[in-house]
Amino acid sequence: MMRKLTTAALLLSAVMSNYVHAGVVMGGTRVIYPQGKREVSFSVTNMEKQTPYLIQSWIENFDSKNTQTAPFVVTPPLFRLDPEQKNVLRISYIGTPLPADRESVFWLNVKNIAPARKENSNKLQINVKSKFKIFFRPQGLKGEPALAYKQLTFSCDGNRLTAHNPTPYFISFYQVKVAASAIKEPGMIAPFSDRRWNTACGGAVSWQAINDFGGLTRVATQS
Incomplete structure (x- = not known):
C-alpha cells in the first residue's frame, strides 16, 4: 500500500513539475523604461522539450480609445522560439514627446502561437496572448x-x-x-x-x- 502511495505521489509530482515548467515563460511582469536609455530588454524562454512556438509581439497605447501609434518599437516582432531556447525582445523609444512631469504607461503584447496538430482529425492551434505594462519614466521626477x-x-x-x-x-x-x-x-x-x-x-x-x-x-x- 505504501509503495502504491509513493508511486502515486511521484507521478503527481512529475505532472505538476511539467505543468509548472511547460510553455513560454516571460522575464518579468512589467517593463520600466527610464528616459535616456537606448533600449530595454525583455526575455522570452521556451520551457518545452519538444514544442516550438511562434512569438509575436507589439506595443499599443494603454487607453484603447487612443488610436495614435505608440511611441515604441519592439524587435524582433515575430520569430520562432525552439524548445529549451531563449530570446530577447528589445524595446526602443522612438522619441515621440511624452509628458515630462509624470510617468506614461503602455501595453506590451506577447502572443505565443503553438503549431497546429491533428487530434481526432481536427486541427488544434493554441494561441496564448499576454499583456505587460510598460512604464516610461522621465528623468528628474521627484521622490523615490x-x-x-x-x-x-x-x-x-x-x-x-x-x-x-x-x-x-x-x-x-x-x-x-x-x-x-x-x-x-x-x-x-x-x-x-x-x-x-x-x-x-x-x-x-x-x-x-x-x-x-x-x-x-x-x-x-x-x-
Whole structure:
C-alpha cells in the first residue's frame, strides 16, 4: 500500500513539475523604461522539450480609445522560439514627446502561437496572448518610485472610498482593505489623480502595491 502511495505521489509530482515548467515563460511582469536609455530588454524562454512556438509581439497605447501609434518599437516582432531556447525582445523609444512631469504607461503584447496538430482529425492551434505594462519614466521626477505608494491618502464619503496619488508615479495595487474587507480588483492609480471605489467605509485603510520588479511592498496603513 505504501509503495502504491509513493508511486502515486511521484507521478503527481512529475505532472505538476511539467505543468509548472511547460510553455513560454516571460522575464518579468512589467517593463520600466527610464528616459535616456537606448533600449530595454525583455526575455522570452521556451520551457518545452519538444514544442516550438511562434512569438509575436507589439506595443499599443494603454487607453484603447487612443488610436495614435505608440511611441515604441519592439524587435524582433515575430520569430520562432525552439524548445529549451531563449530570446530577447528589445524595446526602443522612438522619441515621440511624452509628458515630462509624470510617468506614461503602455501595453506590451506577447502572443505565443503553438503549431497546429491533428487530434481526432481536427486541427488544434493554441494561441496564448499576454499583456505587460510598460512604464516610461522621465528623468528628474521627484521622490523615490519604490516609496511612492506610502504617499497615497484615502478619504471616505458615505459608501465611496477615494485614494489620492500626489506623486508622478503610477501605483499598481496588490490589495486595498477597509477594516477587514478587501476591495475586489483595486487596479492602478495614475500620477496626480484620484481613484474611487464603491465600498462600505469605516475603520483603518491598508494597502499593498506591486513594485518595479513585480514583488510586493510592505503594507501601509491609514487610520
